[in-house]
Amino acid sequence: MTWQDLEVCCDESGSDGENLTGGNTDVFAHASVRLPVDTAAAAIRETRDRIRSPAEEYKANHLLREKHRAVLEWLLAPQGPLRGNAHVHLVEKAFLVVDRVAELLLGDASGAPALFAAGRRCLGDARWGEFLRSANRLLRVRHDGDPALPVEGFFRTVDDLRRTPVPAVPGAVLDALAAARPRAEAYRAALLAGPPLVPVLNPLLPAIVRTAAHWSAGEHRVRLVHDRQNLLTPERIAWIEETARRSGIRLGGLRLVVAGEDPRVQLADFLAGIARKLASDELNRRADPALTALLRPYVDPHSVWGDETSRAPLIAEVTPSAPSADINSAV
Structure with missing residues (x-):
């Protein structure tokens, strides 16, 4: 069978390494975006035109300011540039x-x-x-x-x-x-005797495997483009690719880029930061129901989440095919 290749761009928010109980955030988010480069660039330009901040680099916190709420709603809305073309995996630390x-x-x-x-x-x-x-x-x-x-x-x-x-x-x-x-x-x-290749507590590597599983459903083979991370050494990238292969995930490779050089990664950065903040608000009972509802279609139902009260508004309770044991143990 000939697989149709997809190139998907990724970034994360909320990484505190292995410090999951005393860091700055209580949620980790890994977002991915599947869009042509020119479409992503147009969405970034539209975001800048709507916000009109003099900042050189836009981040999620620009969109999360109350005065820019209309821009945030546009980005996440059914008619916006991301719906159907983006995904986010959440981890309650x-x-x-x-x-x-x-x-x-x-x-x-x-x-x-x-x-x-x-x-x-x-x-x-x-x-x-x-x-x-x-x-x-x-x-x-x-x-x-x-x-x-x-x-x-x-x-x-x-x-x-x-x-x-x-x-x-x-x-x-x-x-x-x-x-x-x-x-x-x-x-x-x-x-x-030496640190393990894959730290038990770091959520990034299994989140990347989970992202590949999401996008490689059907007749697709996915190639991931990821913002540069010190954790993503060649040895760990090889682990991701081997774990995906053993799990039956059609991952065609993972390459690293500088986020500012690819508008698709910039959009993934926006979504990761937005999702982390909204999920944390839900977890801490200070959520905005309208924004949570806009985020919900993007959230992976296999997100690693223990608080059922806060999970319900965030994660659509669909029943996709179960991930393999390899993915479960990795996550």
């Missing part, structure tokens, strides 16, 4: 921490949603927040001081939480985590 620690220590993340849902409600903001931070410290590659401290801190926190009555399922997850100390120690020991 706190949930990713819980999901990854369950996967690493238990070999099964299926209990993570129940633990996450019960966490703040049953354990209180302070104690739940300390659990999230200790899990983040356990999983992140870098450490300060004694390498055993992240293990000690995490299991001390788990033991503290187990003294509070919680529903059966999250309670069982906490019990299982408490028994998984050997796995945690083995993980930290392995880090001393």
Whole structure:
């Protein structure tokens, strides 16, 4: 079969590396745009003409200002330049921490949603927040001081939480985590030998795989163009391409560009920043329902999101074909 090639341009917003619980943002967004270069350039010019800011480079925060709301609505609207030609994958960072620690220590993340849902409600903001931070410290590659401290801190926190009555399922997850100390120690020991190619907590690489899966549906093979990122080394690009291949995703390659040199990447940058801000507003109960509704058609239903209350307005509950196990484990 001859596949029809698509070139799709990507950018992200909300990257704090592996610091998912103490960074500047609580949501990570990876956006992608499929448009001809001249069409994207016309959309950028139209945006500049409507906003009329003297800034050399426009970013999402220009569009998010209240005085430019009409421009934001135009960009996201059904008649705008992006509808049907753009996609955004969202990651709720706190949930990713819980999901990854369950996967690493238990070999099964299926209990993570129940633990996450019960966490703040049953354990209180302070104690739940300390659990999230200790899990983040356990999983992140870098450490300060004694390498055993992240293990000690995490299991001390788990033991503290187990003294509070919680529903059966999250309670069982906490019990299982408490028994998984050997796995945690083995993980930290392995880090001393050298950092892994794919950091457990960094959301960018699996988000790129997920983006490729979205655009390669049907009879398409996708070639991705991405804003330059220090994380995207040749070795990691090879990992992305191999993970896609093993997952049956028709990814024809990934190349890096300077965002300012490709208007399609600039549009992806706009969408990523807008989506991150609107999703964070939804997560923190300060959402604008009209803007959330405009964003919703762009959001990947496979976004990594633990808070069901905030998920419902953001993510259309469609039932696309399930991603392969490789994608699930990567994300």
